[in-house]
Each structure stands twice: as C-alpha cells, then as structure tokens.
Amino acid sequence: MAFDHRKYRPAPRVPAFDRTWPDKDLDRAPIWVSEDLRDGNQALLEPMSVEQKKRFWHQIVKVGIKEVMVGFPSASQPDYDFVRWLIEEQQIPEDVTIAVLVQCREHLIEKTFESLVGAKRAIVHLYNSTSTIQRERVFEMDRDGITDIAVQGATWVKTYAERYPEVEWCFEYTPESFSSTEIDFSIAICEAVMDVWQPTPDNKCILNLPTTVEVAGPHHHADQIEYFCQHIKNRDSVIVSVHTHNDRGGAVASAELALLAGAERVEGTLLGNGERTGNMDIVTLAMNLYSQGIDPELDLTNPDEIIQVVQECTGIAMHPRHPWVGEMVYTAFSGSHQDAIRKSLKHQKPDEPWQVAYLPIDPHDIGRDYQAVIRVNSQSGKGGMAFLLERDYGINLPRWMMLALAPYVQKESEARASELSSEMIRQVMFEHFSQQAPLALADYRLSKGQHEGIEVTLWEGAETLRLEGNGNGAMSAFTDAWRKHSGVNVAIVDYSEHSLGGDSEANAIAFVQLNIDGQRICAVAEDSDTVSASLKALLSGINIARCEPQPARRAIEDTTA
Numbered sequence: 126m127a128f129d130h131r132k133y134r135p136a137p138r139v140p141a142f143d144r145t146w147p148d149k150d151l152d153r154a155p156i157w158v159s160e161d162l163r164d165g166n167q168a169l170l171e172p173m174s175v176e177q178k179k180r181f182w183h184q185i186v187k188v189g190i191k192e193v194m195v196g197f198p199s200a201s202q203p204d205y206d207f208v209r210w211l212i213e214e215q216q217i218p219e220d221v222t223i224a225v226l227v228q229c230r231e232h233l234i235e236k237t238f239e240s241l242v243g244a245k246r247a248i249v250h251l252y253n254s255t256s257t258i259q260r261e262r263v264f265e266m267d268r269d270g271i272t273d274i275a276v277q278g279a280t281w282v283k284t285y286a287e288r289y290p291e292v293e294w295c296f297e298y299t300p301e302s303f304s305s306t307e308i309d310f311s312i313a314i315c316e317a318v319m320d321v322w323q324p325t326p327d328n329k330c331i332l333n334l335p336t337t338v339e340v341a342g343p344h345h346h347a348d349q350i351e352y353f354c355q356h357i358k359n360r361d362s363v364i365v366s367v368h369t370h371n372d373r374g375g376a377v378a379s380a381e382l383a384l385l386a387g388a389e390r391v392e393g394t395l396l397g398n399g400e401r402t403g404n405m406d407i408v409t410l411a412m413n414l415y416s417q418g419i420d421p422e423l424d425l426t427n428p429d430e431i432i433q434v435v436q437e438c439t440g441i442a443m444h445p446r447h448p449w450v451g452e453m454v455y456t457a458f459s460g461s462h463q464d465a466i467r468k469s470l471k472h473q474k475p476d477e478p479w480q481v482a483y484l485p486i487d488p489h490d491i492g493r494d495y496q497a498v499i500r501v502n503s504q505s506g507k508g509g510m511a512f513l514l515e516r517d518y519g520i521n522l523p524r525w526m527m528l529a530l531a532p533y534v535q536k537e538s539e540a541r542a543s544e545l546s547s548e549m550i551r552q553v554m555f556e557h558f559s560q561q562a563p564l565a566l567a568d569y570r571l572s573k574g575q576h577e578g579i580e581v582t583l584w585e586g587a588e589t590l591r592l593e594g595n596g597n598g599a600m601s602a603f604t605d606a607w608r609k610h611s612g613v614n615v616a617i618v619d620y621s622e623h624s625l626g627g628d629s630e631a632n633a634i635a636f637v638q639l640n641i642d643g644q645r646i647c648a649v650a651e652d653s654d655t656v657s658a659s660l661k662a663l664l665s666g667i668n669i670a671r672c673e674p675q676p677a678r679r680a681i682e683d684t685t686a
C-alpha cells in the first residue's frame with residue numbers, strides 16, 4: 126500500500142528537563158516581525174513587483190509592526206531595488222527597523238551590505254541549514270562542516286558591517302531547519318556564531334529558531350524553545366525569536382507556546398501566506414492575545430484593508446472561515462447558536478466585559494457589525510429569524526408567534542435551498558399569517574362609556590357590513606360585534622402590538638393568537654396605528670379560520686410536495 130505510516134519517523138525530542146512553560150500565561154505582546162516581503166514573497170508563483178512590495182510595506186507599517194524583513198536583496202534585482210527605494214526615498218519610519226536575509230556566502234553578504242548603505246538601522250539575518258537530513262543529504266557534511274559554514278558567514282557579516290560604521294547593525298542568525306535538528310547541535314552552532322559576534326546585554330544578537338518544516342506538535346516546539354533558552358550561554362545577550370510554519374496546521378499554536386517557553390520575538394506574515402502551508406499568521410496570534418485581554422500592540426481595527434492588500438499583492442484569496450477575520454466567522458446559521466447570541470446580546474451592557482455566547486470578541490472591534498452575525502437557512506431556528514426581523518424592521522415577535530412562524534421559514538429555506546434574507550422572512554410571515562380577504566376593515570369608530578363601544582364597517586367582497594359591539598377594549602368590543610353578527614365566538618388567547626419606530630409617523634404592528642371554534646390561530650397585521658393594526662390582525666385570524674384548507678397548512682403541503 127502507498128499509504129503506509131511505517132515510512133515515517135517521529136521528529137527528534139529534547140532530553141528530559143524541567144519544563145515550566147505549561148504553567149505560564151501570556152501577558153504581553155511579543156516583538157512582531159513581518160516576513161511578508163521575504164518568506165511570503167518567495168512562496169508566490171509570481172513574486173511581488175517593486176510596486177506591490179511598496180503597497181504591502183505601507184500596510185505593514187500602518188498595522189504597527191516595528192521589524193520588517195524586506196527581502197533577500199542579494200538574490201534578486203526587485204528585492205535589491207526595493208531596499209534601495211526604502212532607504213533613498215526615506216520610507217522607513219524612525220521606530221521601524223528593516224531586516225534582510227542572506228546565506229553564508231561572501232558575494233551574497235557583500236551585496237547585501239551594499240544594498241543597505243545609507244540605512245539608519247538594519248538587521249542582517251544570516252542562515253544555514255542544520256538538520257540531519259540537510260547535513261547528510263544536502264550539504265554532505267558533518268556537524269563541524271555545517272558549523273564552519275555558520276562561523277564563516279558570521280565572520281563575513283561582522284567584517285562587512287565594520288565597513289559601514291554609520292549604520293546601527295543588529296545581527297540575526299537562524300539555524301535553518303531547527304525543528305528537525307538535535308537540540309544540542311542547535312545550541313552548539315548558535316554559540317559558535319555568538320563567539321564571533323560577541324553580543325552583550327546592551328547589544329544583543331537575535332537567535333531565530335524556526336519550525337522551517339513543522340514536523341511535530343506545538344508542545345514539542347515549546348520544549349525545544351524552553352530547553353534552548355535554559356541552556357544557551359549568555360541568555361541575557363540574546364533575543365530568542367521564533368519563525369513557525371504551518372505544515373501540520375499548528376504555526377500559530379507553536380508560536381504561542383514558544384512565547385510561554387521564553388521566546389520574545391515572532392516572525393510571521395499577515396494572514397499567513399508563506400512557504401507550503403504558510404507562515405505563522407500574525408493577525409491570528411495578535412487576535413488570540415487581544416481576545417484574552419492582552420494588548421497586541423498592533424492596529425487591527427481594519428482587517429478588511431489588510432485582507433484587500435494581501436489579496437492584491439499575493440493573488441491568494443482568504444478562506445471565508447479564516448480565524449478572526451474571515452467573512453463568515455461572525456455569522457451563525459444554526460438555531461441554537463442564534464438563540465444564544467440573541468439572548469446574550471440583549472444582556473450585554475456597554476461597560477462590562479464581553480460575554481456573548483459563540484462570539485469570542487465583539488465584531489465591532491474589528492469593523493464588523495452584527496449585520497452578518499445571524500443569517501437564516503434551513504439549519505436555523507426561531508431565534509435567528511426573530512433577530513433579523515427585530516434588527517431590520519424593528520419587529521418584536523412574541524414567543525408564540527416565533528414558534529408559529531419558524532416552521533414556515535424553515536420550509537421556505539429548504540424549498541429554496543438557500544439562505545433567507547430578513548425581507549423574505551417578513552414576506553413569509555405576512556403570506557401565512559395575514560389575510561385581508563374576504564373580510565376587510567373599511568372603517569371603525571370607538572366610543573367611551575362604561576365599556577368601550579365600537580362601530581365597525583367591513584367589506585366582504587362587494588357587500589358592506591356594519592357591526593356594533595362592546596367590550597373592555599377595542600379588540601374585545603370587536604369580537605363582541607363579530608359574535609353578534611356571525612354567531613362565532615372569537616376568543617383572544619394572547620396579543621401583542623407595538624409601534625415600528627420612534628416617531629409619530631411610524632406604523633404599528635399587531636399579533637393576535639385566537640381560539641375560534643377550538644382552533645388556535647395566529648395572525649399579524651401592520652397599519653398606521655395600533656388599533657387599526659390590532660383590528661386587522663383579528664380580521665386576518667377570522668379570515669384564516671374561514672379558509673378551507675387554511676393557507677398555512679396548504680403552504681406546508683405545497684413545499685413538501
């Protein structure tokens with residue numbers, strides 16, 4: 126069989142040690158580093174043009190990322206030109222530091238430094254591969270040979286940096302493929318590089334520990350990072366950085382646990398573009414922190430702008446369920462979720478901590494609104510449709526009306542095999558619960574006495590009916606008038622009416638639940654005032670009761686057929 130797990134071996138584990146990360150909690154944002162213009166760019170079918178890089182750069186700066194890997198200037202002309210544009214056109218804000226990547230090869234290092242002439246500050250990021258596979262199969266060298274490459278590269282970096290003393294240099298070293306490297310060798314090779322660079326607490330170097338390929342779980346990465354932090358010499362002269370990839374879908378989790386384990390700096394990309402399954406998504410990790418009450422120190426108030434720039438520059442569309450910012454992540458279709466959201470939102474007060482079921486953050490925080498929160502399809506229940514009617518039309522359905530309407534909404538959605546808008550839901554309600562024929566209200570007059578009296582004029586086809594009745598309100602007076610006229614007793618089981626807006630011009634809506642000859646009937650009507658709406662709702666109920674078969678029942682049979 127081709128599908129054979131025996132082909133694979135687990136990744137190297139760290140030796141037993143006293144790990145502390147499982148007992149820790151995050152309480153601050155890391156140093157964020159954008160890799161969009163390098164790792165993200167090198168993973169594209171068509172790498173970005175200089176113009177696209179410029180656009181992306183502005184977005185990265187706008188979000189507030191303070192360290193930005195801008196490219197591999199010794200590898201390609203557009204990358205070189207872009208770095209020159211940043212420096213010559215003075216595009217780098219005072220508090221932002223650019224970084225560039227280079228291999229341990231002299232001609233590439235020389236060109237890299239040339240590209241940075243005139244910069245105020247820059248990070249030169251040097252790397253070579255260290256894992257067993259890379260050593261044995263790619264470089265065909267032992268540990269010493271691989272260490273020599275790193276030491277030689279570090280020496281060239283130091284030497285070339287000395288030629289440009291006007292630039293404030295920071296050095297970064299990556300034992301590339303760290304995730305698949307034996308931990309003692311990772312530490313040894315990093316210490317060999319430190320011996321060359323001689324970092325101090327005031328002039329630290331960055332040691333970047335990537336899951337170049339994510340080969341194990343995030344807990345394993347956390348162990349690697351904490352073991353490294355506990356054993357690397359001169360820890361206070363080093364900034365420990367991580368750079369996680371998403372091969373197992375755990376890039377964000379790995380970075381998050383690595384922060385617990387002692388890392389201080391995280392390299393990633395906005396929305397996670399990068400080699401293979403991508404780099405760690407900075408937006409997701411930042412929002413993870415935010416939702417735990419930690420300031421991510423990034424401006425994520427307008428993710429739609431980030432999404433637009435990323436899509437335009439990379440040509441890669443975002444999944445609608447992308448964590449935190451996907452188009453559908455604040456939308457609930459399923460009935461019980463909608464019900465819980467609607468109820469929680471009703472309880473939520475503006476000045477208290479956010480406590481809304483199924484919504485881990487307030488969508489308003491990132492420029493989303495509740496428009497999209499609840500959508501109705503065949504998986505939805507009464508809560509969702511009630512939410513939409515209230516939100517879009519100001520209609521407050523009484524609970525019994527919700528129960529009566531919900532099956533029709535569901536049938537309609539099943540019949541259409543699609544989502545229903547609030548307009549459609551309103552239509553379904555009026556279609557099944559409002560019937561203004563054959564009896565229609567022409568006019569009425571109320572008079573006050575010991576009891577309320579009503580004189581009402583109705584049309585029944587071409588015929589005009591004039592009725593009179595008394596009761597303790599307009600509705601009971603009307604049912605009295607109807608009983609006197611038809612001999613049919615209409616009992617009002619429940620009713621509810623309200624205005625549909627704040628001003629005096631607003632229409633009113635009325636719901637009635639009637640018992641007519643033992644039949645329970647719900648009806649609705651809208652009119653210019655509450656009395657007319659209530660009388661029309663009553664007439665609707667009487668019309669529905671007189672219909673054979675009732676339209677509501679007929680509609681169910683139709684859609685089922």
Ligand SMILES: CC(=O)SCCNC(=O)CCNC(=O)[C@H](O)C(C)(C)COP(=O)(O)OP(=O)(O)OC[C@H]1O[C@@H](n2cnc3c(N)ncnc32)[C@H](O)[C@@H]1OP(=O)(O)O
Nearest residue numbers: 167197199200201227228229230252253254264274301337
């Ligand atoms: C995990 C990562 O993302 S690492 C970054 C990877 N990014 C990129 O590679 C994008 C930009 N790179 C490039 O455009 C090219 O690789 C260049 C221009 C830098 C170099 O191109 P080339 O000189 O043709 O070499 P190529 O990339 O094929 O590298 C292979 C050679 O470099 C050596 N090499 C590879 N990486 C390194 C390194 N980090 N340090 C020293 N030598 C290295 C290899 O051993 C090989 O040597 P050989 O020719 O003696 O067999």
Ligand SMILES: CC(C)C(=O)C(=O)O
Nearest residue numbers: 252299301302335337
């Ligand atoms: C060069 C390093 C940081 C890298 O991109 C990786 O290991 O994935």
